Amino acid sequence: MPKTNVKVKLVGEDGNCYAILGRTKKALERAGYKELAEQYIKEATAGDYDNLLRVTMGYVETE
Numbered sequence: 001m002p003k004t005n006v007k008v009k010l011v012g013e014d015g016n017c018y019a020i021l022g023r024t025k026k027a028l029e030r031a032g033y034k035e036l037a038e039q040y041i042k043e044a045t046a047g048d049y050d051n052l053l054r055v056t057m058g059y060v061e062t063e
Contacts, residue, residue, distance in 0.1 A: 002061050006031045009063045010056075017052050021045070024056050 008027045010020065021044060028037035036059070044055040056062065 002057065003036065003059050004028065004031065004033060006033070006060045007063060008056070008060045011063060017049055020052060020056060024060055027060060
């Protein structure tokens with residue numbers, strides 16, 4: 001279960017790690033989760049691509 005109910009579309013979108021980071025951070029901020037967005041960036045960039053995806057799915061609902 002993600003930490004928020006924010007939805008981010010990943011399927012059919014650019015799978016580049018920077019695109020995922022940017023899209024997710026922007027969605028969190030737009031929903032009012034500015035501090036959580038900063039925490040997300042720290043966690044998501046602390047590992048490899050699989051870590052990025054795992055952390056992203058832990059913060060937002062992915063489509």
